[in-house]
Amino acid sequence: SAVISQKPSRDICQRGTSLTIQCQVDSQVTMMFWYRQQPGQSLTLIATANQGSEATYESGFVIDKFPISRPNLTFSTLTVSNMSPEDSSIYLCSVEDVRTVNTEAFFGQGTRLTVV
Amino acid sequence: AQSVAQPEDQVNVAEGNPLTVKCTYSVSGNPYLFWYVQYPNRGLQFLLKYITGDNLVKGSYGFEAEFNKSQTSFHLKKPSALVSDSALYFCAVRDDNTDKLIFGTGTRLQVFP
Numbered sequence: 001s002a003v004i005s006q007k008p009s010r011d012i013c014q015r016g017t018s019l020t021i022q023c024q025v026d027s028q029v030t031m032m033f034w035y036r037q038q039p040g041q042s043l044t045l046i047a048t049a050n051q052g053s054e055a056t057y058e059s060g061f062v063i064d065k066f067p068i069s070r071p072n073l074t075f076s077t078l079t080v081s082n083m084s085p086e087d088s089s090i091y092l093c094s095v096e097d098v099r100t101v102n103t104e105a106f107f108g109q110g111t112r113l114t115v116v
Numbered sequence: 117a118q119s120v121a122q123p124e125d126q127v128n129v130a131e132g133n134p135l136t137v138k139c140t141y142s143v144s145g146n147p148y149l150f151w152y153v154q155y156p157n158r159g160l161q162f163l164l165k166y167i168t169g170d171n172l173v174k175g176s177y178g179f180e181a182e183f184n185k186s187q188t189s190f191h192l193k194k195p196s197a198l199v200s201d202s203a204l205y206f207c208a209v210r211d212d213n214t215d216k217l218i219f220g221t222g223t224r225l226q227v228f229p
Contacts, residue, residue, distance in 0.1 A: 043160075
């Protein structure tokens with residue numbers, strides 16, 4: 001299993017500002033993902049972070065709001081831009097070594113974001 | 117479209133008693149099912165998965181899950197609950213068209229001493 005370090009673990013930010021969340025994996029992995037977990041709700045996939053190219057975003061999420069970088073196979077960042085209180089959520093980085101239907105995903109500890 | 121449902125928002129159980137957290141699924145092909153646990157202020161931890169084979173799957177921390185094809189269920193179980201099992205539990209299914217994980221809404225397990 002992969003060990004995933006995500007930081008910051010939590011932050012309180014002013015509306016209109018941006019926050020960049022980092023995700024570092026201890027081994028090279030094929031797939032990296034970013035999820036959002038809004039208060040009391042399940043996980044929603046934001047995007048797949050592609051190494052060396054633009055991320056693949058899910059419906060309802062756009063690059064201008066959630067720019068993602070993945071410069072190599074062990075590191076990715078998610079930026080939450082121009083934040084509003086509605087962006088208050090837990091943001092989770094996830095990795096999968098090989099994308100097959102029977103492999104499990106591994107998650108970082110999450111970043112708890114509060115926008116005031 | 118693939119989906120999972122967790123019908124209970126919260127399950128309460130006394131320490132030492134057996135626990136069950138329910139999950140039902142809907143898939144168009146073969147089901148690939150997972151259980152994850154989220155402790156407070158932590159990310160999700162993988163517990164167990166069903167791919168094929170035995171209907172009773174054993175996982176971490178003494179948990180097991182029973183796959184029932186006729187009832188399209190994949191309930192999480194533990195024979196004797198611990199207070200430390202109190203957490204949020206997510207059932208998930210792999211979408212075999214997109215390979216994406218689809219999560220249920222989560223069930224909060226509260227084990228009372």
